[in-house]
Amino acid sequence: MTASPLLSLTWVDHITGRRGHLVVDRLVRGVASGGLRMREGCTLEEVAGLARGMTMKEALHYDPESRYVPLGGAKGGIDCDPRHPEAYGLLVRYLRAMRPYVESCWTTGEDLGLTQDLVDRAAAEAGLGSSIQAVYPLLDDEAAARRRLADAFAVEVDGIGLDELVGGCGVAESALAALDRAGLPYAGARVAVQGLGTMGGATARFLARAGLTVVSVADVKGTIANPAGLDVEALLAARDAHGTVDRGVLRPGDRELPGDAWLSADAEVLVPAAVSYAIDATNQEVITARWVVEAANMPVRPEAEALLSARGVTVLPDVVVNSGTNAWWWWTLFGDIGPDADEAFAHTRRSMRALVDLVLTRAQTDGTTPRAAAHAIATDRLPVIAERFGWYR
CATH class of the missing domain: 3.40.50.720 (NAD(P)-binding Rossmann-like Domain)
Incomplete structure (x- = not known):
């Protein structure tokens, strides 16, 4: 992984003076994935750590046989209590300021303090077609993929x-x-x-x-x-x-x-x-x-x-x-699974169990912690992903 992120910026809201951050740790095929959080005290250092974590999550779910192609890692953060009366307006202005990145390279969604419904509403008010629109050019059939994801978001289980x-x-x-x-x-x-x-x-x-x-x-x-x-x-x-x-x-x-x-x-x-x-x-x-x-x-x-x-x-x-959560978005959008709860849960269980077993076995073999083992696996996979898909193309 790179020693420093590809992009790191801090935005200051002209109305409230509050700060928002965006860190793009890595791009794969020109796109990075990572949610947007809102919490009092959110810092650039925190967002950078989360962006690096997203790079690892994407690499850990790399399967050369699946339709889902891992993206790079990114993260956004806003320093504000989401319950504050200023929070929603601040969210809209942040997304409006980050619009060039969301449109071109950063796919984002809910994270700590924000729901997907709120992110979607604020994104629309900020003039964005979708919070994940940067990934659309990578899809084989954009219309079908967007319908599949929308249908999946409409599914409820026990309320x-x-x-x-x-x-x-x-x-x-x-x-x-x-x-x-x-x-x-x-x-x-x-x-x-x-x-x-x-x-x-x-x-x-x-x-x-x-x-x-x-x-x-x-x-x-x-x-x-x-x-x-x-x-x-x-x-x-x-x-x-x-x-x-x-x-x-x-x-x-x-x-x-x-x-x-x-x-x-x-x-x-x-x-x-x-x-x-x-x-x-x-x-x-x-x-x-x-x-x-x-x-x-x-x-x-x-x-x-x-x-x-x-x-x-x-x-x-x-x-x-x-x-x-992140993997489910892409499994659904790229077409590895359909908009069905049983299929989603079964695929999630199989994938997560296989990943945990891989990490714990590596930790036992190397005599390290599970985190160190996960880092080692991701580090092994990142050059393979970069060689196959490239960083920017």
């Missing part, structure tokens, strides 16, 4: 959109693959999840339906815990648009605890699915879980991961675990 569920399906399958390799039965395995938004909520649902017990979930109001198991479906049904649970649905055995209590939950699997940098060198000390499964982007700081690894806690890295 939740397919686009919201596939990422959590991939995270859950990653955790299940790790449990299977360790010979740990699903029944009796306990899970704690930070964040019940798009990714965390779907992950909790798939793990609960697989037979695991979700004992703790956290949102902005705090942690909800029950050692006997939470009613995941009731909590999901009681969420607002930002993943905050209405406490009115809690049962007598459910307890309300401080916001960081999920970290020390008595559980085998810990799923940080909310914000970056949630686990640091200090608070990692309270973690007793066997696996930390990174559903969020960059939730574990490097120094914390080193300490966790030293005491036998395995961190399954974000570049593997949460890559299913």
